[in-house]
Amino acid sequence: QQQVKQSPQSLIVQKGGISIINCAYENTAFDYFPWYQQFPGKGPALLIAIRPDVSEKKEGRFTISFNKSAKQFSLHIMDSQPGDSATYFCAASRGTYKYIFGTGTRLKVLA
Amino acid sequence: ETGVTQTPRHLVMGMTNKKSLKCEQHLGHNAMYWYKQSAKKPLELMFVYSLEERVENNSVPSRFSPECPNSSHLFLHLHTLQPEDSALYLCASSQEGRFSGANVLTFGAGSRLTVL
Numbered sequence: 001q002q003q004v005k006q007s008p009q010s011l012i013v014q015k016g017g018i019s020i021i022n023c024a025y026e027n028t029a030f031d032y033f034p035w036y037q038q039f040p041g042k043g044p045a046l047l048i049a050i051r052p053d054v055s056e057k058k059e060g061r062f063t064i065s066f067n068k069s070a071k072q073f074s075l076h077i078m079d080s081q082p083g084d085s086a087t088y089f090c091a092a093s094r095g096t097y098k099y100i101f102g103t104g105t106r107l108k109v110l111a
Numbered sequence: 112e113t114g115v116t117q118t119p120r121h122l123v124m125g126m127t128n129k130k131s132l133k134c135e136q137h138l139g140h141n142a143m144y145w146y147k148q149s150a151k152k153p154l155e156l157m158f159v160y161s162l163e164e165r166v167e168n169n170s171v172p173s174r175f176s177p178e179c180p181n182s183s184h185l186f187l188h189l190h191t192l193q194p195e196d197s198a199l200y201l202c203a204s205s206q207e208g209r210f211s212g213a214n215v216l217t218f219g220a221g222s223r224l225t226v227l
Contacts, residue, residue: 004153043115043201043218089154099216101154
């Protein structure tokens with residue numbers, strides 16, 4: 001009930017390609033779904049987030065797609081760049097600060 | 112200084128040592144957190160302090176002892192740790208409330224702990 005399952009564990013994409021990372025959750029009480037980006041030697045930083053009343057949110061090259069009925073959400077990185085190489089974490093929370101994180105996806109974008 | 116600052120960035124300690132990790136946030140937030148990050152595992156919430164009172168303790172072993180003297184500072188006191196406690200310890204802060212942008216976690220860079 002409290003898990004957030006993230007896949008794939010690692011991803012290699014050519015420069016200019018589309019990176020797609022998927023997450024699935026079980027608890028329908030979750031009402032906030034952020035994605036965090038973490039570079040080596042740094043802490044995770046909020047990248048983009050969505051609430052379940054919308055199906056898609058786009059910020060620049062980053063898009064979250066949200067499927068409430070399937071209890072799934074995904075991060076799409078369009079025109080992937082080597083500077084996007086990082087570890088990406090999805091998360092879900094319900095109301096306050098009780099975040100449940102996925103296990104992370106290590107993305108490498110080849111130049 | 113801006114954001115969330117953690118010291119030390121790296122710490123090596125023996126199983127019988129006593130050490131402390133320090134976190135300071137310069138964002139005016141009213142909640143602070145300790146997370147444990149281990150390879151291939153989800154970030155694990157250890158402690159939450161809201162308005163300087165501990166509101167969440169996810170059954171963390173007593174060899175980890177948090178302290179929050181004020182809303183800007185958070186410590187994690189370590190004693191008689193085990194090798195499996197080696198990990199990256201992340202501090203985070205947030206502003207609790209019911210407004211847009213509330214409860215967004217801002218993380219520090221972490222303290223890399225190695226227990227020999």
